[in-house]
Amino acid sequence: MDRRLVDDGKEIHELVISKTFWAGFYRGVPEQMAALAKLACERPDLFAIESSSKLAERCSVSQTSVVRFAHQLGFDGFNQMKYAFQRGLREIGDHQR
Numbered sequence: 001m002d003r004r005l006v007d008d009g010k011e012i013h014e015l016v017i018s019k020t021f022w023a024g025f026y027r028g029v030p031e032q033m034a035a036l037a038k039l040a041c042e043r044p045d046l047f048a049i050e051s052s053s054k055l056a057e058r059c060s061v062s063q064t065s066v067v068r069f070a071h072q073l074g075f076d077g078f079n080q081m082k083y084a085f086q087r088g089l090r091e092i093g094d095h096q097r
Helices: 019-025 031-042 045-048 052-058 063-072 077-097
Strands: none
Touching: 031 045, 031 052, 031 063, 045 052, 045 077, 052 063, 052 077, 063 077
């Protein structure tokens, strides 16, 4: 199953905050990826504000695993993924006003 966000029809920033997307994502992936996906589903705000090393610590994975997670999703790197989470959360805030 292809789990890349970049090639999906929806806007990337909409998908990174979608609990439905994450629920489907972390089935059948390696344990490290599943831990990161679970955190992304439950706390997308942490992906928007924390460093890759802090996310790695929270999930008991290596910092390299966090970067691989971003690559698996289709991002060029961690910073691009972080920006997508920031944009997605910002849009939610704009719609709630």
